[in-house]
Amino acid sequence: MTLTNEKTSRKTEKDAHGIRKRSVTIAGHRTSLSLEDPFWEALQEIARQRGVSIAKIIREVDAERSVGNLSSAIRIKILGHFRSDMKQAAE
Secondary structure, eight states: OOSOOEEEEEEEEEEETEEEEEEEEETTEEEEEEHHHHHHHHHHHHHHHOOOOOOHHHHHHHHHHOOOOOOHHHHHHHHHHHHHHHHHHHO
């Protein structure tokens, strides 16, 4: 799967509260994304499980959200993913 309109930057900045900011390009638009390290790690885990890039997941979340900021939408997507996994494991 080739993603030509988006990418995540390897250069990151971390603030005093443990929030890491990464630059991303989505559909040719450059923006920054701020997430706590555990959310970045969870995003990497989800991408690995699905066999896709983090950029692909970010693009999906961006396309699915109707309002709100992208960082919040990603946190909600991550929470939903792990809730679904827990529900499936309990069945």
